[in-house]
Amino acid sequence: MKISRKMNLIIPVETEMGTAYVHATPISKEVYREHFFILGKVFSAIFTEGFGAAAGPRMAYLMLERISIEQKIWEGEHGVSNTLVNEIIRLSNLVYPVEGKGWETKPLEVAIEREIVDVEDVINEIVFFTCVSSINKPGQATELMNMVNGMWNSQISSLTITDWMRSLPTLKPADSSGETESTSSAKSSTTQPEQDSAKSGPIPE
Numbered sequence: 001m002k003i004s005r006k007m008n009l010i011i012p013v014e015t016e017m018g019t020a021y022v023h024a025t026p027i028s029k030e031v032y033r034e035h036f037f038i039l040g041k042v043f044s045a046i047f048t049e050g051f052g053a054a055a056g057p058r059m060a061y062l063m064l065e066r067i068s069i070e071q072k073i074w075e076g077e078h079g080v081s082n083t084l085v086n087e088i089i090r091l092s093n094l095v096y097p098v099e100g101k102g103w104e105t106k107p108l109e110v111a112i113e114r115e116i117v118d119v120e121d122v123i124n125e126i127v128f129f130t131c132v133s134s135i136n137k138p139g140q141a142t143e144l145m146n147m148v149n150g151m152w153n154s155q156i157s158s159l160t161i162t163d164w165m166r167s168l169p170t171l172k173p174a175d176s177s178g179e180t181e182s183t184s185s186a187k188s189s190t191t192q193p194e195q196d197s198a199k200s201g202p203i204p205e
Contacts, residue, residue: 012154043132132145
């Protein structure tokens, strides 16, 4: 079993600062081996119940929770909620605009705790991505995620969060025309839509 370490998920999310992005990376092989059974059940249920790529990214977490509760493995110190779900969130970061500084990043867990991001806005897609990237061969996973991305405005990228942030449009000062100066005129899986810097600001403490 090989998990593609170069396939990361990018999810746009609206915040009070404007459009931000969640950058999520796949779980490790060790974490997969610990949770392969429940991940396989969730992935299978999504497709056998007819949800597929169209609805799966909007209910994968709910399916994970439901099946885990039925299997009595959701709660507790070693439960799925405290282990797998927390690990998925730990591997995700919020990339957000800061006026006069460009783009910065915070762990998704921090963004959720400070109510910058509603966990329900992103967790289903990240769980779906986790199932796809860990269960399928890299080529199959990429093909399936490309199909999903076309429906849900998400992306996959081979770039680490640091390199991906460098590919983002350059933010202009708030007193400018409000437009952004893009680092590239071509749109790609590593170049994001232009950002309205007038809404940007620091993450609240």
